[in-house]
Amino acid sequence: MANTKSNMLPLGTKAPDFNLIDTVDNTKKSLNELKGTTGTLVMFICNxxxxVIHVSSELSQLAKxxxxxxxxxxAISSNDAENFPQDRPELMTKNAIENDYIFPYLYDQTQEVAKAYDAACTPDFFLFDGDLKLVYTGQLDDSRPGNGQPVTGKDIRTVMNALINKEAVDPNQKPSMxxxxxxxRTN
Known part of the structure; x- marks a missing residue:
């Protein structure tokens, strides 16, 4: 199991736009049509x-x-599905249904969106305010597979609550891993 950390996109960065296929309903969706009025959480995940498997139930609960x-x-999967067939779009559909994801699970086939966000790992989280300016890039919480810490979503929930309550967000953020x-692969 690799331990890759987030690249920590600078706070205040404007969310890069995208128009990707939602693997659940097979329609193209843009950031502009999916964004929230108070905030938007963009999560780079995979199957x-x-x-990701360790936190999937919390991801579902966050949306709810x-x-x-x-x-x-x-949610966006940018993994190379040719060399990692478990991340193919049809399996993303199955995964979204099994995990009760009520959010779009988009496929970034060209990987251009992951590069635009400077995403590095799964899961990688980017929380934007109502103007699509980055207020948080970091971990869900301190839980990792096998470390005995419960999955709570504490770090992201704290920032989401601050956004809702129009409070300042702590700029000291721990990277996701x-x-x-x-x-x-390029030839």
């Missing part, structure tokens, strides 16, 4: 990463807890 408060969640994004 097979043990770090915050969508009604104006914070929308969006997980499996590296599986980049396409």
């Amino acid at each position: 097979h990463c043990p770090f 807890d915050y969508i009604s408060k104006g914070i929308n969640c969006i 997980g499996c590296s994004i599986k980049w396409m």
Whole structure:
């Protein structure tokens, strides 16, 4: 199991736009149509990463807890599905249904979106405010597979609550950690 950390995109960065296929309903969706009024959580995940599997129920719960408060969640898989077939779009659909993801699970086939966000690992989290300016890039919480810490979503929940309450967000943020994004091989 690799331990790759987030690259920590600078706070205040404007969310890069995208238009990707949602593997659940097979339609193209853009950031502009998916963004929340209060905030938008963009999560780079995949099907097979043990770090993502470890937190998948919390990802589902985050969306259920915050969508009604104006914070929308969006998941994107940018892994090379040719060399990592467990991350193919049809298996993303199955994974989204099994994990009760009520958010779009988008496929970044060209990996251009992951590069635009400077995403490095799965899971990698980017929380933007209502103006799509980055207020948080970091870990979900302190839990990792096998470390005995419960999955709570504490770090992201703290920032989401601050956004909702129009409070300042602590700029000292711990990077997320997980499996590296599986980049396409270039010849």
